[in-house]
Amino acid sequence: MSSAQSLRLEYLHPSESHSEGWHDVLGMAVFEGCADEGNSVEQRGRDSECALPGSGAEVPLAHVHTPVLDEPREVLEVWRTGGRAQRGSHGRVRHALSGGLLFGSLAVREAELAAPAGASPRTPLELATGLAYRQMYASLAAAGNPHLVRIWNYIPDINLDTHGLERYRQFNTARHEASLACGRAVAGKVPAASALGAASSSPLTIYFLASHQAPTFIENPRQTSAYRYPAQYGPRSPAFSRATVLGEGDAATLFISGTASIVGHRTMHAGDVAAQTRETLVNIQALLEEAQRRSRMSALSLEALAYKVYVRDPRELPVIRAQLEAALGSRAALLYLKADVCRSDLSVEIEAAGGRGLRPAD
Ligand code: 3EB
Numbered sequence: 001m002s003s004a005q006s007l008r009l010e011y012l013h014p015s016e017s018h019s020e021g022w023h024d025v026l027g028m029a030v031f032e033g034c035a036d037e038g039n040s041v042e043q044r045g046r047d048s049e050c051a052l053p054g055s056g057a058e059v060p061l062a063h064v065h066t067p068v069l070d071e072p073r074e075v076l077e078v079w080r081t082g083g084r085a086q087r088g089s090h091g092r093v094r095h096a097l098s099g100g101l102l103f104g105s106l107a108v109r110e111a112e113l114a115a116p117a118g119a120s121p122r123t124p125l126e127l128a129t130g131l132a133y134r135q136m137y138a139s140l141a142a143a144g145n146p147h148l149v150r151i152w153n154y155i156p157d158i159n160l161d162t163h164g165l166e167r168y169r170q171f172n173t174a175r176h177e178a179s180l181a182c183g184r185a186v187a188g189k190v191p192a193a194s195a196l197g198a199a200s201s202s203p204l205t206i207y208f209l210a211s212h213q214a215p216t217f218i219e220n221p222r223q224t225s226a227y228r229y230p231a232q233y234g235p236r237s238p239a240f241s242r243a244t245v246l247g248e249g250d251a252a253t254l255f256i257s258g259t260a261s262i263v264g265h266r267t268m269h270a271g272d273v274a275a276q277t278r279e280t281l282v283n284i285q286a287l288l289e290e291a292q293r294r295s296r297m298s299a300l301s302l303e304a305l306a307y308k309v310y311v312r313d314p315r316e317l318p319v320i321r322a323q324l325e326a327a328l329g330s331r332a333a334l335l336y337l338k339a340d341v342c343r344s345d346l347s348v349e350i351e352a353a354g355g356r357g358l359r360p361a362d
Contacts, residue, residue: 011306024083024085028076028077030061031074031076059085060103060104062205065201070336083098093138101212102146107204107205110128112128125155130178133182134181146212148208148209152208153206154196155167155195158196168195169236176236190217191215194351195238195240195342196310215245218287219241220286222286256354281327284305288301297355305332305352307324308351308352310341310349312340
């Protein structure tokens with residue numbers, strides 16, 4: 001039996017989320033505006049781990065502070081399997097296990113960790129990232145060491161320079177160090193990932209999927225592997241694969257990492273958001289073809305993927321949407337979120353997932 005056989009993804013408004021029950025929900029992320037606007041994030045009280053009111057179950061939930069750019073303004077990303085999920089926690093990680101798949105979620109506030117002046121050579125974000133990654137690896141070890149397949153990282157003020165280094169680069173330094181310290185890969189067999197900005201007041205928020213079955217790791221022939229980026233992009237390279245494929249044939253699930261207008265290692269079309277959107281789609285198409293060449297997944301088309309589109313400047317949304325609808329049709333599954341992207345010359349970043357159970361038509 002393939003563990004990916006029954007993985008399903010849906011995007012709902014929280015008011016719709018009771019309809020099918022919770023027993024087979026592996027985990028969820030809720031996307032909405034920032035916590036200090038007094039919205040429901042505050043009413044729910046906790047940063048990333050609580051269940052929705054009335055759910056009656058402790059479903060792992062990541063609160064992501066990236067505003068939704070369409071109505072409804074609050075969207076729930078729900079990962080389900082066919083079977084009952086076993087839920088628990090390990091350290092700060094809330095997790096659920098079902099059918100060989102593990103979902104985990106955690107959040108770390110930098111303010112909790114600020115070392116006394118001079119006490120640590122690490123910045124608060126490096127400390128938070130190190131803690132989060134060590135906790136994630138410990139939770140994986142406790143669950144029998146499933147393979148990391150996909151990670152989502154949401155980093156407050158991702159493009160801000162502090163302590164002489166952009167915060168995304170601080171995150172990369174700490175991710176690299178924590179991974180090495182825990183005996184984990186920093187190149188090659190590394191999960192698909194996204195790393196985006198989040199509201200200043202939010203915690204570092206991470207959620208992930210792991211599997212007892214190893215995924216196939218996919219790189220993009222048009223791009224330098226991120227883990228081989230030259231030092232001009234920071235002292236430590238980002239540790240992620242361009243895509244992963246879990247399972248085979250019709251049961252395969254494709255996870256495409258956050259993808260941007262980068263060819264080789266260089267940003268293309270700085271200042272031209274329409275051209276950046278088109279270049280990003282060419283990258284995603286190349287990844288789809290490479291995934292089909294390198295794994296045993298069934299054929300998938302660009303139109304059949306479910307997308308999250310991260311938009312730096314909401315004023316550019318109409319241009320981005322027009323490009324995407326021209327390429328994918330108006331029925332494609334696209335969730336638009338406002339988020340900073342990890343290079344300040346990039347205006348848009350797009351991630352995607354595909355497979356049976358992840359098709360918009362399903
Ligand atoms: C890029 O291609 C864009 O650091 O985990 C995309 C996906 C990006 C994941 C990460 C960064 C990450 O370099 C940025």
